[in-house]
Amino acid sequence: MKITAAVVRERAGPFVIDAIDLQDPRPDELLVRVKASGMCQTDLHGRDGYYGTPFPAVFGHEGAGVVEAVGSAVRKFAPGDHVIMSYPWCGDCPNCRSNHMSYCFDAWGLKMRGTRADGSTLMQRAGTPVYSAFFQQSSFATHAIANERYAVKVRSDAPLDVLGPFACSIQTGAGAVLNAMRPRAGEGFALFGAGAVGLSGLMAAKIAGCDPIIVVDIHDQRLAIARELGATHTINHAARLDSVAEMRRVTGGGVHYSLETSAVPAVFRTAVEVLMPGGTCILVGSARPGVDVALDMSFLQNGRSVRGVIQGDSVPETFIPKLVDLMLAGQLPVERMMTFYDLADINRAATDAAQGTTIKPVLRMPGGEV
Numbered sequence: 092m093k094i095t096a097a098v099v100r101e102r103a104g105p106f107v108i109d110a111i112d113l114q115d116p117r118p119d120e121l122l123v124r125v126k127a128s129g130m131c132q133t134d135l136h137g138r139d140g141y142y143g144t145p146f147p148a149v150f151g152h153e154g155a156g157v158v159e160a161v162g163s164a165v166r167k168f169a170p171g172d173h174v175i176m177s178y179p180w181c182g183d184c185p186n187c188r189s190n191h192m193s194y195c196f197d198a199w200g201l202k203m204r205g206t207r208a209d210g211s212t213l214m215q216r217a218g219t220p221v222y223s224a225f226f227q228q229s230s231f232a233t234h235a236i237a238n239e240r241y242a243v244k245v246r247s248d249a250p251l252d253v254l255g256p257f258a259c260s261i262q263t264g265a266g267a268v269l270n271a272m273r274p275r276a277g278e279g280f281a282l283f284g285a286g287a288v289g290l291s292g293l294m295a296a297k298i299a300g301c302d303p304i305i306v307v308d309i310h311d312q313r314l315a316i317a318r319e320l321g322a323t324h325t326i327n328h329a330a331r332l333d334s335v336a337e338m339r340r341v342t343g344g345g346v347h348y349s350l351e352t353s354a355v356p357a358v359f360r361t362a363v364e365v366l367m368p369g370g371t372c373i374l375v376g377s378a379r380p381g382v383d384v385a386l387d388m389s390f391l392q393n394g395r396s397v398r399g400v401i402q403g404d405s406v407p408e409t410f411i412p413k414l415v416d417l418m419l420a421g422q423l424p425v426e427r428m429m430t431f432y433d434l435a436d437i438n439r440a441a442t443d444a445a446q447g448t449t450i451k452p453v454l455r456m457p458g459g460e461v
């Protein structure tokens with residue numbers, strides 16, 4: 092079928108809105124009419140060639156929409172279902188088999204290769220392949236094909252416009268807190284980086300009853316949003332405040348938990364230095380391979396731990412519906428960090444995100460009314 096997609100024709104090139112061909116779904120796949128898709132830093136890194144995804148390519152990995160057709164072997168979904176397309180996993184490696192699918196052995200390839208696991212592409216333009224299985228969805232398009240394994244059914248009374256980012260950034264931040272840290276009420280929480288992942292973690296820390304909730308960022312407007320969402324203290328790192336001293340002043344002996352989202356080694360180090368003895372720092376910021384950090388060994392030995400977490404340690408099929416319920420109950424006001432754009436304005440959305448004026452761009456697809 093003919094669809095409209097934002098195609099990147101060459102490395103670091105602009106997104107170009109184009110008509111291209113999408114295949115029919117295979118027996119275990121769904122055809123999804125995309126209503127809206129969040130845009131992540133990862134999409135822009137993909138556009139810029141950091142991950143080796145071949146071009147031309149369609150990016151996008153936070154798609155939400157309505158199932159339009161299902162393959163012959165699909166059992167869990169039917170046309171008309173509202174779905175979020177979450178991160179892909181192979182279903183067959185030791186981590187997938189033990190429900191730790193965010194650490195799938197083939198996660199990187201399934202996300203970045205731009206093809207299905209068997210090397211096939213899903214889209215063509217004038218008979219030539221378009222690399223179109225970015226995160227096995229390529230959601231910057233009016234339609235996408237998703238494997239039923241990682242599509243997640245969501246309640247139909249939730250507004251689809253805001254659901255896409257649950258697929259990646261919201262699940263990543265909220266899951267790092269609710270699934271990996273599991274803080275108890277009254278325990279201290281510090282967030283480094285008030286982007287979409289970080290603010291999702293902050294909202295989760297508030298749900299868990301953390302106190303204090305301290306947020307460090309370099310943008311005053313982001314710190315203002317962090318205060319609205321539940322931060323009890325904010326620190327503007329650009330103002331050269333000593334974050335460690337300031338946190339010790341607020342907490343006495345440091346925080347139980349810190350969440351590092353910036354992927355900057357010096358910030359990561361600070362996120363460890365603010366821990367009380369026995370505290371845990373969770374690293375979710377994605378640095379490029381080869382980036383090192385120096386940590387004080389004797390400081391770490393005092394019961395402190397550091398853990399990397401991907402996609403919030405979550406099992407999307409159960410965790411995402413739980414988060415959607417929290418949103419509808421008013422406890423996860425995720426729309427507060429979103430700015431909406433038409434797909435035609437995708438390049439402006441990318442620029443705004445890169446400059447930090449928009450926290451979470453969400454692209455609305457043409458003809459996506461439900």
Ligand SMILES: [Zn+2]
Binds near residue numbers: 182194
């Ligand atoms: Zn796997």
Ligand SMILES: [Zn+2]
Binds near residue numbers: 131133152260
């Ligand atoms: Zn993402």
